[in-house]
Amino acid sequence: MRHTLSVLVQNESGVLTKISGLFSGRGFNIESLTVAPTIDTDFSKVTIITTGDDKIIEQICKQLNRLINVIKVVDVTGTNITERELVLIKISAKVDRSEILNIANMFNAKIIDFTKKYCTFEVMGDEKSIKSFVELLKPLGIKELVRSGKVAISLD
Amino acid sequence: MRHTLSVLVQNESGVLTKISGLFSGRGFNIESLTVAPTIDTDFSKVTIITTGDDKIIEQICKQLNRLINVIKVVDVTGTNITERELVLIKISAKVDRSEILNIANMFNAKIIDFTKKYCTFEVMGDEKSIKSFVELLKPLGIKELVRSGKVAISLD
Numbered sequence: 001m002r003h004t005l006s007v008l009v010q011n012e013s014g015v016l017t018k019i020s021g022l023f024s025g026r027g028f029n030i031e032s033l034t035v036a037p038t039i040d041t042d043f044s045k046v047t048i049i050t051t052g053d054d055k056i057i058e059q060i061c062k063q064l065n066r067l068i069n070v071i072k073v074v075d076v077t078g079t080n081i082t083e084r085e086l087v088l089i090k091i092s093a094k095v096d097r098s099e100i101l102n103i104a105n106m107f108n109a110k111i112i113d114f115t116k117k118y119c120t121f122e123v124m125g126d127e128k129s130i131k132s133f134v135e136l137l138k139p140l141g142i143k144e145l146v147r148s149g150k151v152a153i154s155l156d
Numbered sequence: 157m158r159h160t161l162s163v164l165v166q167n168e169s170g171v172l173t174k175i176s177g178l179f180s181g182r183g184f185n186i187e188s189l190t191v192a193p194t195i196d197t198d199f200s201k202v203t204i205i206t207t208g209d210d211k212i213i214e215q216i217c218k219q220l221n222r223l224i225n226v227i228k229v230v231d232v233t234g235t236n237i238t239e240r241e242l243v244l245i246k247i248s249a250k251v252d253r254s255e256i257l258n259i260a261n262m263f264n265a266k267i268i269d270f271t272k273k274y275c276t277f278e279v280m281g282d283e284k285s286i287k288s289f290v291e292l293l294k295p296l297g298i299k300e301l302v303r304s305g306k307v308a309i310s311l312d
Contacts, residue, residue: 006302014180016189017173024170033172036188036241036303039290045302082268085192086242086280088309112238113311120311124242124280134195146162146201147192148304153244155269155276 002031003057003077004152007046010069011037018067019046022060028052032085032149043071047151080155085130086148088112090120092141100140107133118143158187159213159233160308163202166225167193174223175202178216184208188241188305199227203307236311241286242304244268246276248297256296263289274299 009015016035023030031049038045050057057075064073091100093116100119104111109123123133127150134145165171172191179186187205194201206213213231220229247256249272256275260267265279279289283306290301 011185013183013185016186017176017180020172020176024173027169029167029169030172030191032190032192034188034190034304035186036305038303039294039298039301047302082244082276082278084242084244084268084278086240086304086307088238088240088307090309090311112240115311118311120238120309122238122240122280124278138195142195144309145195146203146307146309147194148190148242148307149192151242151244151302151304153246153276153300153302155246155271155274 001054002049002051003075004081004083004150005048005050005061006074006076006152007048007064008038008071009044009046010071011042011044012069015067015069016046019064022063023050026056026060032147034149034151047149049150076152076154081152082155083126083150083152084124085127085150086122086124087130087134088120088122088146089134089137089142090118090144091137092143093117093119095140103133103136109133157210158205158207159231160237160239160306161204161206161217162230162232162308163204163220164227165200165202166227167198167200168225171223171225175220178219179206182212182216188303190305190307203305205306232308232310237308238311239282239306239308240280241283241306242278242280243286243290244276244278244302245290245293245298246274246300247293248299249273249275251296259289259292265289
């Protein structure tokens with residue numbers, strides 16, 4: 001099953017290496033990971049998306065909790081959260097411009113650059129809408145795509 | 157100086173541990189890091205924001221390039237790129253609702269949840285606009301803030 005883990009850490013060199021090491025040590029691949037400072041810049045929030053056996057993920061969470069500099073680990077899967085992702089996409093500008101604009105409008109994507117060669121978008125959304133957006137752009141020729149990885153916030 | 161590194165990797169367990177280990181081994185803190193699949197899901201793009209001596213960062217880039225599963229490392233600092241970040245913010249709903257809406261409109265932030273207790277926003281932007289948005293919300297009482305970390309795309 002796919003899990004979303006939210007990990008609060010102290011901003012110390014090495015904490016990310018230890019966290020990712022706990023996954024790679026068990027041969028677990030991390031699908032996406034984001035780490036950035038919280039409102040208190042002494043701390044960072046790490047959001048990890050990973051897929052695997054529920055019991056092993058529970059064990060990893062316990063081991064994460066024992067790491068120095070790890071303050072709190074929460075498996076937020078299935079709780080009252082919102083997940084979002086940011087995607088930057090560059091496509092060829094040599095396609096029907098009205099089609100590009102229509103797709104952008106449908107998904108509230110913003111065009112951040114439009115040159116003779118390329119059109120570059122920014123879009124944020126949940127997994128489903130990002131997937132649909134990318135699928136619609138694919139036939140137009142995607143030159144580059146950069147995803148942020150998912151971030152999650154509790155609504156409670 | 158602050159650097160933005162864009163690293164293309166093969167999706168193999170352990171590559172993130174090796175990458176972050178190169179920074180922590182030198183006592184370098186990573187300010188933000190995102191890793192997520194590219195359009196070809198066999199590969200992921202890692203975007204790293206770090207601050208430090210230019211020569212040491214150049215050395216780290218060379219060492220990154222030598223890692224197995226690392227396909228390409230580019231220090232995109234100062235090149236023709238756009239950087240964006242996604243932020244989810246939860247504030248108390250017990251404040252003037254029109255003030256919340258005004259701030260949201262100014263920054264094109266979307267309200268994703270509004271309960272009796274909390275108002276939760278999603279916003280994307282560059283460093284400057286995110287900073288201004290957070291500063292304006294601070295006096296209203298930020299309950300939680302989750303940043304994606306920066307992602308960057310070349311406009312060339």
